[in-house]
Amino acid sequence: MKTEQIIYLTDIAQTNSITQTAQRFFISQQALSATIKKLEDEFNTTFLQRTNKGVVLTEEGNYFLEQTRHILDIYFKMKDDFSYLSLNAPPILMKGELHIFCHTRILGVLLIDILEQFIKRYPQIKISLNEKENLDIIDGVSHQDCDFGIIFAPDFIFEHGENNYIPINSYSLPENIESQILFSDKFIICCSKQHPLANKDYIFQQDLDYTPMILFDSNPVMHGNSFYTFQNQQTKIFSNNIQFHKDLLLRGIVASCITSFEFRKLYLKYKNLTAIPMENYTNSNITLVTNSNHHLSPQAQLFIQMLKRYDFYQI
Numbered sequence: 001m002k003t004e005q006i007i008y009l010t011d012i013a014q015t016n017s018i019t020q021t022a023q024r025f026f027i028s029q030q031a032l033s034a035t036i037k038k039l040e041d042e043f044n045t046t047f048l049q050r051t052n053k054g055v056v057l058t059e060e061g062n063y064f065l066e067q068t069r070h071i072l073d074i075y076f077k078m079k080d081d082f083s084y085l086s087l088n089a090p091p092i093l094m095k096g097e098l099h100i101f102c103h104t105r106i107l108g109v110l111l112i113d114i115l116e117q118f119i120k121r122y123p124q125i126k127i128s129l130n131e132k133e134n135l136d137i138i139d140g141v142s143h144q145d146c147d148f149g150i151i152f153a154p155d156f157i158f159e160h161g162e163n164n165y166i167p168i169n170s171y172s173l174p175e176n177i178e179s180q181i182l183f184s185d186k187f188i189i190c191c192s193k194q195h196p197l198a199n200k201d202y203i204f205q206q207d208l209d210y211t212p213m214i215l216f217d218s219n220p221v222m223h224g225n226s227f228y229t230f231q232n233q234q235t236k237i238f239s240n241n242i243q244f245h246k247d248l249l250l251r252g253i254v255a256s257c258i259t260s261f262e263f264r265k266l267y268l269k270y271k272n273l274t275a276i277p278m279e280n281y282t283n284s285n286i287t288l289v290t291n292s293n294h295h296l297s298p299q300a301q302l303f304i305q306m307l308k309r310y311d312f313y314q315i
Contacts, residue, residue, distance in 0.1 A: 003075050005039040006068045007313075008032060009047060009057075013065060014268050015275060016054030019201065023186075023260075023277050025313065096299045097126045101137040101149040104240040105216055106286060109265040111150075114306050125299050141289050142174045147300040149289045150182075150307070176293050183286045183312040185259040188275045190267055192252035203278045213237070214245050214254045242266065249273060259284055261312060286312075 011021045022032045040047050047061035057065070102111055111129070119127070132140065137149035173179060189203045197207060212235035237254060239245065248254045250272060258266075263275045288307060290296065296304070 001039060001042060001068075003072065005035055006065070006072055008035060009039070009061065010065055010072070011264075011268070012036070012048065012055060013057050013061070014271065016056055018048075018055055020275060020277060096297065097128070098297070098299045098303060099128045099130075099146040100303070101130050101132050101140045101146045103134055103137060103150060103152040104131055105152045105262065106150050107131055108242050109262050110286065110310065114303070114310060118303055118306055122299075122302065138173065138177055138289055141291050142177055144291055144294050147294075147297055148291075148304065151287050151289055153179075153285050153287050155184075155283050155285065173289075176291055178290050178292045180288045180290075181285045182288055182307060182310075183261065184283050185261045185285075185312075186283055187257050187278050188260050188263060189255050189278060190249060190258050190263055190273060190275050191255035192249060192272050193274050194252050194272075195255060197255055197276060198274050200276055203276050208255070208257075212254045214239065214248050214256050216240055216245075246270075261286075264313075 008021060008025065011025070012018060015021050018029055018032055018036075022029045025032070036048060043060075043064070045060045046058055047064060048055050049058050115127070115129075118125075128146075130140075130146070132149075134151045134153055137146075137151050140146050141149045189197060189208075191197050197203060197211065200207065214237040216238070235254070237248070245256055246266070249256055249267070250270060257278070260275060263273075267273045267275075288304065
């Protein structure tokens, strides 16, 4: 038994789909099926069965996940502990200040984990963390109002050349801004299992034309060729309040376009919510932005090391 097998089976229990789980973990369906089959053979039982509602857990599968849940808890805690043991810093670096600008969508899915570890390890470093939109973050880094920023940005702002898609509202990074993609992820549609979209294998543009949606509010130049450009949607609700998103989704009132990373971190535990892959949409990237003319402080370098070590596939 391997931890990845438990993780995959846990995800299938939520998606009810080997296809969706394979896409979310960037492996082939054949490889995923083979991994689960090895686990079933090891325990001489069957964990999954196909129904008209998709792939569901057998009684044995449910029992297996109940008994192994604590194994994942221990595994991820140990990964957190050991991933930061090598971040040794001399005592002089244990103090100081750190100023970070971060996009709304990253705070709840990424920064909580890293802040917890950083504050435990370096309790005397004063952290100033400001929640801002992408363009404000980039502008702040450019003018040295913070040590670095973390944005939630579509592919196109990193693309150049005649063959790349550039949206009408194109945007170019300032010359003194350096960017480094920490994690790239595809957009999916999240909705309740009772929603009309829930039975689709893939979501296309026309599927969303008349679907009420809740979307994160962001500057138009960051929308690119995403769902924001749809003209026929009858209802669009813009909000950066994650709890508001969650409440509307759980009630089946709307669908939402998010990344699979956000789904795993925020919604996977809700059995009434499902994720459906989308066709022909831009990726979104959790991206570190720094000022090429500004030397990073030792405190900033420590935090960035933690960012780069983060396990984005952790449930």
